[in-house]
Amino acid sequence: MDWFGWRLPGDPAAADKRAAFGPQAILQELDQRVPQYLDDVDHGRLAYPACKRTPSDAHGDVRSIWDHTRLEAVRYVTMVPRREFEPLAEPARQPEVLEAYLRQRPHEDTVIEFTGSTMGDLAIAIIAGFNWLNHCAVLAGADRDKFSGTLHNFRKLTGLAQQWWAMEGAGERCSQMLAQRENPPLMLCLIWTEYTRLAKEVAAAALFGSSIERAIERRREILKSKLAGRPDELNSALDELAETMASFERARDPDDLIG
Numbered sequence: 001m002d003w004f005g006w007r008l009p010g011d012p013a014a015a016d017k018r019a020a021f022g023p024q025a026i027l028q029e030l031d032q033r034v035p036q037y038l039d040d041v042d043h044g045r046l047a048y049p050a051c052k053r054t055p056s057d058a059h060g061d062v063r064s065i066w067d068h069t070r071l072e073a074v075r076y077v078t079m080v081p082r083r084e085f086e087p088l089a090e091p092a093r094q095p096e097v098l099e100a101y102l103r104q105r106p107h108e109d110t111v112i113e114f115t116g117s118t119m120g121d122l123a124i125a126i127i128a129g130f131n132w133l134n135h136c137a138v139l140a141g142a143d144r145d146k147f148s149g150t151l152h153n154f155r156k157l158t159g160l161a162q163q164w165w166a167m168e169g170a171g172e173r174c175s176q177m178l179a180q181r182e183n184p185p186l187m188l189c190l191i192w193t194e195y196t197r198l199a200k201e202v203a204a205a206a207l208f209g210s211s212i213e214r215a216i217e218r219r220r221e222i223l224k225s226k227l228a229g230r231p232d233e234l235n236s237a238l239d240e241l242a243e244t245m246a247s248f249e250r251a252r253d254p255d256d257l258i259g
Contacts, residue, residue: 038075051206053065082118085188098158110131154191
């Protein structure tokens with residue numbers, strides 16, 4: 001898997017990160033990792049935005065670009081004045097959060113001004129995160145079809161979540177789902193899932209171009225040339241390449257690529 005660059009030997013936190021789950025784990029991610037990432041960027045330790053990195057850059061592998069692009073999108077939520085983003089994860093506040101989002105008019109800004117209304121500001125920040133991912137998709141040359149109607153589609157998802165929370169017993173169902181390690185339609189889980197999915201598309205385009213299939217085929221040709229006359233090594237390398245590709249396709253989170 002060295003071609004993808006996601007093997008991280010000696011990372012003692014890897015198992016714990018894979019075990020983390022749910023809205024509280026996401027809040028911890030926001031509290032700890034977003035400020036550190038932005039500090040690394042501000043001090044020039046990381047190329048920014050992540051989608052512009054090359055394999056020779058620090059953290060220029062597909063896993064890091066995926067992970068850091070998601071952090072870049074979710075940072076807008078952490079910028080809400082007084083860091084009042086916890087309502088996104090509070091079951092009792094979901095009707096209020098969802099209503100505020102659906103009331104907010106879509107915008108195209110990634111440089112935003114907050115209003116002082118926590119719920120309105122959260123909605124503004126969420127939309128800005130999607131706009132950032134759309135911007136990164138353009139920079140990386142991602143397939144436009146995979147980013148078409150992003151805000152419209154998320155608005156429909158939010159509308160369904162609003163109906164879910166309006167049903168009797170929603171709070172109890174939410175608790176049951178979390179106990180079973182399932183994600184209820186908490187706004188924080190909704191945006192984290194969508195940001196993660198879109199950031200993966202950005203990372204793939206950044207490293208492999210608009211077509212992963214063409215990139216894989218080029219890699220096959222390189223291996224065939226490099227290992228000509230060594231059929232056993234070639235077959236082993238091609239098998240590993242196929243498994244690497246399958247692992248990336250299966251991954252739903254950057255941490256799925258650790259190991």
